[in-house]
Amino acid sequence: AQSVTQLGSHVSVSEGALVLLRCNxxxxxxxxxxxxxxxxxxxxxxLLKYTSAATLVKGINGFEAEFKKSETSFxxxxxxxxxxxxxxxxxxxxxxxxxxxxxxxGTELSVKP
Amino acid sequence: DTAVSQTPKYLVTQxxxxxxxxxxxxxxxxxxxxxxxxxxxxxxxxxxxxxxELIINETVPNRFSPKSPDKAHLNLHINSxxxxxxxxxxxxxxxxxxxxGTQYFGPxxxxxxx
Numbered sequence: 001a002q003s004v005t006q007l008g009s010h011v012s013v014s015e016g017a018l019v020l021l022r023c024n025x026x027x028x029x030x031x032x033x034x035x036x037x038x039x040x041x042x043x044x045x046x047l048l049k050y051t052s053a054a055t056l057v058k059g060i061n062g063f064e065a066e067f068k069k070s071e072t073s074f075x076x077x078x079x080x081x082x083x084x085x086x087x088x089x090x091x092x093x094x095x096x097x098x099x100x101x102x103x104x105x106g107t108e109l110s111v112k113p
Numbered sequence: 114d115t116a117v118s119q120t121p122k123y124l125v126t127q128x129x130x131x132x133x134x135x136x137x138x139x140x141x142x143x144x145x146x147x148x149x150x151x152x153x154x155x156x157x158x159x160x161x162x163x164x165x166e167l168i169i170n171e172t173v174p175n176r177f178s179p180k181s182p183d184k185a186h187l188n189l190h191i192n193s194x195x196x197x198x199x200x201x202x203x204x205x206x207x208x209x210x211x212x213x214g215t216q217y218f219g220p221x222x223x224x225x226x227x
Binding site for chain 1: 117144146148153154155156157158161169171203205207209210211212213214215216217218219220221
């Protein structure tokens with residue numbers, strides 16, 4: 001069975017500070033990992049995904065994530081937070097069959113001026 | 114043009130009623146999904162269809178019945194609504210159901226059962 005754990009349901013950073021959102025996965029097969037962002041009252045938008053090519057994945061809006069097999073992690077980072085980054089962030093793993101996404105609990109990112 | 118659209122956006126109804134949510138995608142994708150997001154924002158797959166064929170049916174009460182008239186549409190019908198059905202329901206689509214595919218989400222339908 002596959003699962004995802006996001007450490008920290010809420011993260012608060014100052015504008016311009018580093019953003020680090022943590023995601024650990026469990027998978028018996030090589031995982032395909034995703035980060036999605038959800039702005040208030042909106043649907044989910046793909047930030048980036050890992051599909052076994054490069055371990056450092058660059059996404060939209062300056063975000064990137066590094067796949068570390070030894071640590072079973074796929075943490076999301078951004079060097080400098082912007083007020084517009086305030087949102088809910090979801091890490092997900094794609095199930096071995098059917099392509100369904102298994103989501104973590106989500107991390108709410110707040111950005112202080 | 115909206116890639117994945119859902120109607121209605123908001124749905125307020127009484128317990129015991131029957132309601133439907135519609136989803137349409139104009140991306141030419143073969144696979145569509147329904148996810149439920151609860152009050153704690155936890156997202157869970159409900160159903161998935163590939164080219165009108167059901168491929169994922171999670172442990173969902175049989176009051177929920179999906180229907181795919183063609184591969185661009187996936188509707189969700191809910192019978193005998195209960196308080197616990199209150200949630201946000203998201204439709205999504207992907208090129209196919211391969212595990213590395215990107216899923217594109219609709220804006221969600223916010224269902225409140227009174």
